[in-house]
Amino acid sequence: MDNKDKVYVKFKDYNFHKALFKMEIVKNMEDYEIRDDDVFIVTYPKSGTIWTQQILSLIYFEDHRNRTENIPTMDRVPSLEYNIHNLDFANMPSPRIFTSHLPYYLVPKGLKDKKAKILYVYRNPKDVLISCFHFSNLMVILPSSNSIEKFMQNFLNGNMIGSCWFDHIKGWYEHRHDFNIMFISYEDMKKDLRSSVLKICSFLEKELSEEDVDAVVRQATFQNMKSDPLANYKYIIKHELGTRNDEGSFLRKGAVGDWKHHLTVDQSERFDKIFDMNMKNIPLKFIWNINEE
Ligand code: A3P
Secondary structure, eight states: OOGGGOOEEEETTEEEETTTOOHHHHHTGGGOOOOTTOEEEEEOTTSSHHHHHHHHHHHHOHHHHTTOOOOOHHHHSOBSSOOTTOOOGGGSOSSOEEEEOOOGGGSOGGGGGSOSEEEEEEOOHHHHHHHHHHHHHHBTTSOOOSOHHHHHHHHHHTOSTTOOHHHHHHHHHHTGGGSEEEEEEHHHHHHOHHHHHHHHHHHHTOOOOHHHHHHHHHHTSHHHHHTOTTTSOHHIIIIIIOBSSSSOOSSSOOOSSGGGGTSOHHHHHHHHHHHHHHHTTOOOOOOOSTTOO
8 A cells, every 4th residue: 555545544553544543532442441241343344344233233132123213233333443423332321232343452451351242253354355455445535446466465464454354363363361252254154144143142141032033134134234224334334434436335245255256366375375374373264165164
């Protein structure tokens, strides 16, 4: 990324979005007061964040599940570090559910009491890369690019909002014993959403009836979220953040293995080498294609 294109600001070695960054929030983050029943979704960008926001919102809020309230997911499950709508977190009723892209070392220290729960959602990084590429071309506040090669270099070098994908996942994984954390993959959610919802409910100690689980799964499918204005962020990305065209959406393809349509064999092999080098001690399972077991 050229200097003129730099849309991030570095704070403690992590790249925040310059336009959304608020120093007063981030510099006090470590001391931010946590409640025992707080829940955090943690992701690297483009790994299924709004999907998981929708799932947790449906699990926790009956009114959301029954569609008797009209609150956008972003306001039910707001971003901890980018409080775009300036919500009053301190006065939000419990349980509060947040989302965050922060690395393990920047989150509130209170999370180390291991009471509040963290759901870490990860996705195979070639699909993350491609999703980021399209999203960057869609959003006015992100740099557009017509070169996957350059974009891949920036991704692999961590010249991105969210910094380096490898550092993010490795940091959280290697420090997992410091937190009350569960890892789940985007691809597992995609392969079997119902089982994933049940696994998430079990971690969150939330018991739902069969019908309620069905309602969560139904409203969290790609097609249903894509057409649901409360879930798809259409208004926010178009009118609050700004898009370069009218067709683009937060819910783009929602596929596993879309990277195959974008990366050349050579790019994919170079990516694999760097992945293998970085991830050799991380036993998390990655699914790169939809038919893979
Ligand atoms: P694609 O660009 O590959 O389609 P995030 O919310 O972290 O920014 O991630 C966005 C990615 O998650 C997008 O990926 C989006 O389509 C996908 N996504 C969002 N909701 C989904 C759902 N219900 N099912 C599958 N994928 C979903």
